[in-house]
Amino acid sequence: MLRIALPNKGRLSDDSRDLFNQAGLDVLVRGDRALTASLGGEFEAIFVRAQDVPEFIADGAADAGITGFDLVQESDRELDSLLDLEFGKCSLVIACRDDASISSVAELEDNTRVATAFPMVARRYFANAEMQVQVVPISGAAEIAPHLGIADVILDVTSTGSTLKTNGLRAIGTVLTSSARLYASPSRKTLWCDEKLAALDQLAGALASVIRARGKRYLMANVPRAALEQVKKILPGLNGPTVVDILNGGEHVAVHAVVQAKSVYKTIASLKQLGAEGILLTRIERLVP
Numbered sequence: 509m510l511r512i513a514l515p516n517k518g519r520l521s522d523d524s525r526d527l528f529n530q531a532g533l534d535v536l537v538r539g540d541r542a543l544t545a546s547l548g549g550e551f552e553a554i555f556v557r558a559q560d561v562p563e564f565i566a567d568g569a570a571d572a573g574i575t576g577f578d579l580v581q582e583s584d585r586e587l588d589s590l591l592d593l594e595f596g597k598c599s600l601v602i603a604c605r606d607d608a609s610i611s612s613v614a615e616l617e618d619n620t621r622v623a624t625a626f627p628m629v630a631r632r633y634f635a636n637a638e639m640q641v642q643v644v645p646i647s648g649a650a651e652i653a654p655h656l657g658i659a660d661v662i663l664d665v666t667s668t669g670s671t672l673k674t675n676g677l678r679a680i681g682t683v684l685t686s687s688a689r690l691y692a693s694p695s696r697k698t699l700w701c702d703e704k705l706a707a708l709d710q711l712a713g714a715l716a717s718v719i720r721a722r723g724k725r726y727l728m729a730n731v732p733r734a735a736l737e738q739v740k741k742i743l744p745g746l747n748g749p750t751v752v753d754i755l756n757g758g759e760h761v762a763v764h765a766v767v768q769a770k771s772v773y774k775t776i777a778s779l780k781q782l783g784a785e786g787i788l789l790t791r792i793e794r795l796v797p
Contacts, residue, residue: 513573516555531714578686596688601679613681623659651675717794729787
């Protein structure tokens with residue numbers, strides 16, 4: 509049984525649990541304060557702070573885990589990213605006060621004070637840029653630091669930029685972009701048995717099948733056989749539409765395809781123009797190529 513470290517609170521926690529549930533790995537906890545849970549009986553979850561997940565994986569206390577790319581970069585632990593889970597998207601940016609005269613990171617003077625909860629990332633970023641700054645490690649809201657004279661700029665997380673704007677700040681550079689990912693230790697390749705490696709691959713595959721299905725629909729329709737060439741242009745699918753003869757269907761054949769949900773109304777309208785009938789659209793829970 510693999511032990512998976514999951515964030516214990518916040519949006520990363522909620523989205524991680526939803527993903528596992530959708531993959532058929534129900535998160536079964538004994539109570540709201542439980543520190544462990546069964547994942548469908550096949551894996552065990554342990555709940556820790558998102559910023560601690562890299563340490564648990566690197567130290568072998570967990571076999572794999574979910575956390576943000578930004579937190580792994582701050583931990584300075586070498587981990588393998590197995591799967592981008594496509595939630596928890598954000599950016600680490602450098603921001604200054606709205607009334608500051610600078611417009612880019614390159615304009616920062618030597619010994620500029622940078623307040624951040626990501627001191628490792630900050631030091632590495634400015635070292636690579638060959639810039640001399642003073643990193644001011646803080647915990648909590650960094651947005652207040654420039655207004656109190658604690659720092660000249662901040663390096664902080666933003667998703668939409670609204671918090672920066674509300675606090676009279678503006679971004680002048682992006683350090684990195686982040687999202688939640690499934691991580692494991694590189695040492696597994698030499699230390700794990702084949703069965704354990706296969707179990708992790710199966711876990712990653714199950715999660716990937718849910719992610720792959722998001723934003724897609726399964727469409728079925730009866731179309732005129734003579735219009736198949738035009739239908740193929742409308743329904744490219746994964747490898748082109750599946751075409752099936754209909755019993756006593758006459759001039760019609762059935763086509764099945766995976767389509768993008770955001771443009772499905774246009775797809776249906778185009779098929780109707782070609783004489784399609786009996787169009788059926790359904791959601792996809794999981795998609796395995």
